[in-house]
Amino acid sequence: MANSFTTSSSQASCKRLLNVEGVEGRFNDVVLCGVEKLFTSKQHIIFFGGDVQDYKENMESHYTNKHYAEWDLESTGQLLRSQFPDSTVFVIKPSEMLLKTFSMYKNFLGFDEDGKPEFTSDFGALLHLAQLYSLVLENEGKSDVNGVCSANSNVCSxxxxxxxxxxxxxxxxxxxxxxxxxxxxxxxxxxxxxxKVTAIYWLDGGHNGGTKAYITDDKVLANIKNIDKKLYILVTPYQIKCINRRWIGREEADFIKKLKALGANVREFRFFMDTPGSIENHFNILTKVKKVTDMF
Structure with a gap:
């Protein structure tokens, strides 16, 4: 794991950390929002965005994505932090934006030539995330006396x-x-x-791969139950009612049903269900995170 990376200025209270190395040879930009409170925050929120979400200047220069520039990575990080003022938000930028639009998290999982995700048991996403998180803490907190970085581990506590x-x-x-x-x-x-993880949030998950928008594998679901985290599933009609991707709704229902049967600590929250699915309400699910956290 490398011990240095470059920084870049960005929106107020957010800081771009460029080319952070987690697992050897895997690099991602990490945007920190609320960096000034990194070591006094009660919680750290790690966020993986969706398609089109990029740095604002990239979105504004794109003929289509400019219409969604208000949901750029830094603005979204600030939005999440506004819902949790006692937090620092870590936005993990995809390593590649296919056609400057489609988020390709190639350091976390495989994708085929058409951009369809390919899930495996040993790609190393968990290790990469753990080490990305640790390296950010280590480099940002070299002068902080409250942190502990063990000589026997790559993960700072x-x-x-x-x-x-x-x-x-x-x-x-x-x-x-x-x-x-x-x-x-x-x-x-x-x-x-x-x-350290207390909760995991699926926020209107979906993709165009034709399968595995949600997990339905019984063994994997049992493993999820066994880690004993709060599981939040937030959905809108944009994904689960999409007439061209009906499989997403079916998988989401199975995901919830099977987790509940296993006794997992899971809750589903539906929003905007009395209106047709829209990209606007799809993005607006990002404003509901604190609301559901307070309900569960």
């Missing part, structure tokens, strides 16, 4: 609890993390990181 959020296409990363739970259950870096 701080008091803040961790919430992991995936939105839209970003939920494929959450799914990959869950697929790896059994394989990495004895990895010290991973277990140290997972011990």
């Amino acid at each position: 701080y008091d803040a609890e961790v919430k992991i959020l995936g939105f839209s296409k970003g939920c494929v990363v959450l799914n990959q993390l869950m697929y790896e739970l059994d394989h990495f259950k004895d990895n010290k870096d991973v277990t140290t990181f997972l011990d």
